[in-house]
Amino acid sequence: MPGPPALGAQCYTSRVISVEEALGRILSRISVLGDERVPLLQALHRVLGESVSARLDIPPWPSSSMDGYAVRSADTAGATSEDPARLRVSGRVPAGGVTERPLRAAEAVRIFTGAPLPDDADAVIPQEDVTVERDTVVIGRPVARGACVRPRGEDMRTGDTVLERGRALGPAEIGLLATLGHQPVRVVRRPVVGILSTGDELVDLPGALGPGQIPNSNTYSLMAQVIEAGAEPVSLGIARDTLEEIVERLSWGLGCDLLISSAGVSVGEHDLVKAALGRLGAEQHLWLVNMRPGKPITFATLPGGRQAALPAFGLPGNPVSAMVTFELFVRPALLRMGGHARLARPVVQARALGAIVNHGGRRGYLRVRLEPTDGGVGARLTGEQGSGILRSMVAADGLAIVPGDTTIAPGEPVEVMLLRDG
Ligand code: AMP
Ligand code: MG
Secondary structure, eight states: OOOSOOOTTOOOOOSOBOHHHHHHHHHTTOOOOOEEEEOGGGGTTSBBSSOEEOSSOBSSSOEESSSEEEEOGGGGTTOOSSSOEEEEEEEEEOTTOOOSSOOOTTEEEEEOTTOBOOTTOOEEEEGGGEEEETTEEEEOSOOOTTTTEEOTTSSBOTTOEEEOTTOBOOHHHHHHHHHTTOOSEEEEOOOEEEEEEEOTTEEOSSOOOOTTOEEOOHHHHHHHHHHHTTOEEEEEEEEOSSHHHHHHHHHHTTTSSEEEEESOOSSSTTOOHHHHHHHTTOEEEEEEBSEESOOEEEEEEEEOSSSSEEEEEEEOSSHHHHHHHIIIIIHHHHHHHTTOSOOSOOEEEEEESSOEEEOSSSEEEEEEEEEEETTEEEEEEOSOOOTTOHHHHHTOSEEEEEOTTEEEOTTSEEEEEESSOO
């Protein structure tokens, strides 16, 4: 078999390196993108590019937390059912309303949840705790100062830093920014990712398959993974197995933040991705990683792009290998570009349900389903582990991480990297 295509002045190591070393080489070359301002909802799942402090007290005034009567607590001191306080109802304030004047002694105001307390009122008694006689409310117990009142600033005070730069924004953060009227929001840009499939056998959707042809599925699974990683995919289509076409289509993506190709990265004479990257002036940082699926994978940086160097991944062509190598290497890179601090998927400790066998010396990432067990969680292989078998990926909750030449017997512990975040 011929060796890998010559790369001219390029040099790359053909030594097989560990997953950790590969990830280290990748992440050391990835930096956080710049920021942009976006409408509030578009900030969801993105990372805040500024610290946000409260511009006002929230709530901005004391308000009622119940439907009832706002009172001066002193007017109810010593009230009992035999000798109740009788307060004249001098007004009514619904949510969104205001009272014209302060509450006077021996007065109450009909108030509703969310309405501002009248000046000089300091407590609310719920309506179910009083009786009403014409324009008088009869209160048979003392009302504590502050009862059923949300004090001004109980949530935030003016000047408090409420969200730090670098914070990933979920629904609660979006609500908090809305409370402060903070829109648009400054967030880290979403990486734009060019995705190229390579191979003479590939046909894009919808396409009739001729002899020897298969549908291009990697573009779709990779675009979906890119979206899940908070980035924006751009398809560069399918390149035939010629150096010129791969170079041309990759060059269409030079304005992206990151490039991914799949297939054509092995040692066959039709495997031209590394040579194509070399033509584009790439510096290659890795090639063989000690893992299965997905041993041949390349990571290079190209001159140009929106940053000083454009990161480019050449992933393997087999559909599961492409997805697994994306998970292990591309996803963390995209998360870092998007400003996220947490790059790794959660890893859980499970017990093997049935033997989990990893033949061969490479570290295995085996597709498993997780099942609750008495003492915790169990992991069971989803079926055949061939790198083209997408259905066992579909059935997987995670990837069991198994050292080379190792059998994990039923009941023994196994680490599982989840394929989702929680
Ligand atoms: P290669 O790395 O080019 O030798 O491809 C490895 C295997 O992955 C071959 O069986 C290819 O047909 C298959 N393959 C390559 N690209 C794709 C793709 N975009 N979609 C589905 N299968 C692919
Ligand atoms: Mg091929």
